[in-house]
Amino acid sequence: MKSPSNRFQSVLAVAAAAALAAQWIFLQVSHAHLPTPWNALLPGLGIFGAAFLLSWGAELSQLEIPQALALAILALIAVLPEYAVDMYFAWKAGKDPAYIAYATANMTGSNRLLIGIGWPATLFAFWLGNRKREIVLEPAQAVEIAVLFIATVYSFLIPLKGTLSLVDTCFFIGLFIFYMICAGRSHHVEPELGGPSEWIGKWRVPARRTAMGFFFLLSGYVIFIAAKPFAEGLLSMGRAWGVEEFILVQWLAPLASESPEFVVAILFALRGMAGAAMGTLISSKVNQWTLLIGMLPLAFSISGGHMQAMHLDKRQIEEIFLTSAQSFLAVSALSNFRFEWWEALILVGLFSVQMMMPSPQIRYLFAGLYLVLAAVLLLGNTGRRKSVFSLLTQSWKPGR
Numbered sequence: 563m564k565s566p567s568n569r570f571q572s573v574l575a576v577a578a579a580a581a582l583a584a585q586w587i588f589l590q591v592s593h594a595h596l597p598t599p600w601n602a603l604l605p606g607l608g609i610f611g612a613a614f615l616l617s618w619g620a621e622l623s624q625l626e627i628p629q630a631l632a633l634a635i636l637a638l639i640a641v642l643p644e645y646a647v648d649m650y651f652a653w654k655a656g657k658d659p660a661y662i663a664y665a666t667a668n669m670t671g672s673n674r675l676l677i678g679i680g681w682p683a684t685l686f687a688f689w690l691g692n693r694k695r696e697i698v699l700e701p702a703q704a705v706e707i708a709v710l711f712i713a714t715v716y717s718f719l720i721p722l723k724g725t726l727s728l729v730d731t732c733f734f735i736g737l738f739i740f741y742m743i744c745a746g747r748s749h750h751v752e753p754e755l756g757g758p759s760e761w762i763g764k765w766r767v768p769a770r771r772t773a774m775g776f777f778f779l780l781s782g783y784v785i786f787i788a789a790k791p792f793a794e795g796l797l798s799m800g801r802a803w804g805v806e807e808f809i810l811v812q813w814l815a816p817l818a819s820e821s822p823e824f825v826v827a828i829l830f831a832l833r834g835m836a837g838a839a840m841g842t843l844i845s846s847k848v849n850q851w852t853l854l855i856g857m858l859p860l861a862f863s864i865s866g867g868h869m870q871a872m873h874l875d876k877r878q879i880e881e882i883f884l885t886s887a888q889s890f891l892a893v894s895a896l897s898n899f900r901f902e903w904w905e906a907l908i909l910v911g912l913f914s915v916q917m918m919m920p921s922p923q924i925r926y927l928f929a930g931l932y933l934v935l936a937a938v939l940l941l942g943n944t945g946r947r948k949s950v951f952s953l954l955t956q957s958w959k960p961g962r
Contacts, residue, residue, distance in 0.1 A: 572761040576618070582611025583784040590787055598802045602795025605788035606818040609643045612781035612788070613819060616642060617826045619777030621759035622770060642782070643819035644672050645854060646789035651811070652858045655872065656865025664797070664811045665858055666726075666878040670885040671812035672820060673850050676843060677892045678913025680824050682906035684839050687831035695903040697836040699844075699896065706844045707896050708953040709741045713851045714889040720874075721883040726859045727871035734856030741848060756833055757826075792818070808877070809920070820846075840901060851889060880925045887932035888913070894936040897946045897953065908935065 586608030589596070596604060648668045655661035685697055699707075716733060720726060755763045762773050796815055800807035823846060830839035862872050874882070888909075895905040916928040940946050 569761055572758040575614070576758050579611040579614040579618075580780065582607050583615060583780055584611075586784055586788050596795075599795070599799045602792060602799045605792035605795060606815075608784050608788040609646075609792060610818055610821065612784040613643045613821075613823065614825075615777040615781040616785075617823060618757070618759045618762070619774045619781070621755055621826075622763055622774045622777075624755070625763055625770070643785050643789075644668070644816060644850065645857070646785045647793050647815050647819060648672075648854060649857060649861050650789045650793045652861040652872075653865040656862045656867075656870075659873075662862075662872050663808055663875065663878060664793070665862075665872070666874065666881060667808045667812040668815050669850070669854055669858065670881040672816035672854075673847065673885050674888055674913060675813070675816050675820060676847050676850065677888055678909055680820070680827065680843050680846075681840070681892070681901065682910040683824060684827050684831045684836070684843060685901055685903065685906045687828040688834075688836040688839070689903070691832040692834050692836075694836075697831075697840050697901045699840060699899040699901070700837050701899070703837075703841050703844060703899070704953055704956070705741060705744045706841070706848050707893060707899075709737060710844070710848050710851060710889070711893045711897075711950065711953060713737060713848070714886060714893055717851065717855070717882070717886040717889065720855075721879040721886070724874050724879055725871040726855070726862075726874065728859050728863060728869055731856045731858075731860045734852045735860075738849070738852040738856065741852065756830055756835065812881075813917075844896070847889070847892075876922070880922055884916070884925045884929045884932075887929035887936075891932040891936040891939075894939045894946070897940070897949045898943075899949070 586605055589604060648665055651661050651665035651668060655665055685695075688697055689695055713734065716737075720730065762770055765773065793811075793815070796810045797807050799805070800810045823842070827839040827843050830836070830842075859870075859872050863869050892909065895901065895909075912928055912931060916924060940950065
């Protein structure tokens, strides 16, 4: 039975997240005029609180549907704040091509943060709580790894052709739908919950579903009304402070929208639920590397009023190529269904050093390093090569 202190912590966490989300509703209703940097900070806090509510609601959904599908939905819902901001930039780009840079900046930043910080931080938290230096993935996660591998290989075509088009939309969204269908075929197992979702999960079914609906409705509305002010606030803050807008959009926006997901994964890892923690972050990467990319040219075309491709400049091509290379190393590391301490150190080390030296030469250098290391992992280990082949041929069978 949950102790009173833990119950109080859960109530406090839900109240704090709801308050952060609700403050932006109040400011919007009152038509408050906010100076820089509050015009970015306060809607960002609203998204931050809403992201926690979304994560708890999605965790509760695991009690209703198969776990693999629930984890896929959890990952999808957890990155909705990221989607909202990026969709706004893509929509604006349909009318003002200058916004294409911000859409690709946000997309590449969120993907690289997830692998460069989120995955290693989860393993480090697992080591702190359990003194284990590797995370062993479940066989059911073969679908996510296989989809991530396919999406990554395809993603190298984007910098080669220099555009994001509706052809890419069809491929990525089609792959995402296929992924969701495969995840839905898995068996239902009892999920591992933690924090507020664990507390609410023990309620009677009607009350639990009511709470889940409240989380989804409140957070969804806040994200909808906060995405535009947050995005524009970041741009105005960059102009006011003399900071490159591309950098703010690439790193600060994903930090606000993805940090709740990182916190939830780290808490899971500390409690010894490393498989669930890592599974959620892998699913998030799949979502961002399929559906998010695929939605950008679609929003861009609808906003512009006709079918058109997003033409990428040199900087955007470099960023996407670097993101693809990082993703290829990450999926190569997971090909043996283990995430080990030295792999985590490589990912966080390369990510951290590259961030401190943002130049075109450095981006290509680090992309090359990612690809060389991935080749060493795959070509130097027969077991990994066989595992990749098995992933691509056996992962789609029902019940995996």
